[in-house]
Amino acid sequence: MVGFRSLAPKTRNLVVAGGLSAFVLGVYYYTMRAVGGTDELQVAIDKFEEMKKKDAGNSSNAGS
Numbered sequence: 001m002v003g004f005r006s007l008a009p010k011t012r013n014l015v016v017a018g019g020l021s022a023f024v025l026g027v028y029y030y031t032m033r034a035v036g037g038t039d040e041l042q043v044a045i046d047k048f049e050e051m052k053k054k055d056a057g058n059s060s061n062a063g064s
Helices: 009-035 040-062
Strands: none
Touching: none
């Protein structure tokens, strides 16, 4: 801590900004790894949209 106080104010700001940026990027990386990169809600929405398209296609073919 003594060495940190001897630095110039701009240098201290850069050190703090670097530390905070590293922390935020670490949390983001950890979160993305924990989630596994798949969004369950988006997968469910995609399935619903696909079923809706198939259903619309079947009803338009039945009317022909």
